Amino acid sequence: MYRLLPAGTQAPEFILPSTPDQKVSLSELRGRPVVLAFYPADWSPVCSDQMGMYNEMLPEFEKYDAEIMGISVDGVWSHAAFARDRKLHFPLLADFEPKGDVSRRYGVYSDREGESERALFVLDQRGVIRWSYLSATGINPGANGILAALDRLGKGKTSK
């Protein structure tokens, strides 16, 4: 069992592929709020899965100049096909090799399922976790907690 990294912790650095030929490193995003949305798997068979919902809500996140990224243990090709199918307009990172390594370091890996839990982190401009949340199994957490945390960082228009 892992423990959800709490608010106040420096977010562990990672470098993960976002596409077959691109990688994202967390430290590149300093200066902006970052939302990390860990989720179990691509391809939930519904039209309003968690990632789909965040996709629809992107304009709300943009008001804060926040970068949102989904993270699951699916590989880059699954992410690419999933993102294309659902018309997702934000990056999905592949915590694929070593499998679940980043999820473990954030305390949100399920050994039993071999997947990430459904968990959210809001990082401030310096990469410090300011809010984290582990969702109850089967309940899509929505975005109200994320927006409340972004509100507390100071509304939008942060210095870049």
Next chain:
Amino acid sequence: MMGDDDSPRLTLPVGPRDHVQGVATAPATLLEYGDYECPYCGAAYPIVKEVQKRLGKGLRFVFRNFPLANAHPHATLAAEAAEVVGAQGKFWEMHDTLYEHQTALTESDLLRYARGLGVDRETFTTELRRPVYVDRVQEDFSSGVRSGVNGTPTFYINGIRHNGSYELDVLLEAIGSSAAPGAGGPSPPRATSSRGRKRSGV
């Protein structure tokens, strides 16, 4: 970890801006954030009707727009069209028509439904271009995001997000136990089954 007790609450209270069926003094208020093109909302539509029929004056029902524009290309315009027709006094008629014709929501379909409800072509097409309806739908959407909408449909019972399914018995039970604390008679057991839990993901 997250029971209904810490379930998200409505951040925008029901008010004069809302489309409401039933009276404000009703013991229970059921509020839906919905998308006219979403098949799950379509499935919930007759269930909500049945809930309203069974509870009668005991229920106030409120509908707000939550169009998933990426997933459903016609949903936003349909929502705006319902607001346009609503401004002419026929919101619920249009709302029902859209849910009964979810697969025919092009602009010409919308015009046809509006005309069927007595809104003439010129009024409809002129009004549909006005930003007031776009703003209105966006305001509904933002209020939903703030309130923890996590899919469509998302229901709120007396201002608290309903995390169970929208099957008839589950909704009735949830409304019953929320509406009448200590109102005499045993309150029904709370739904604990995960059966039909909506959009459980994965």
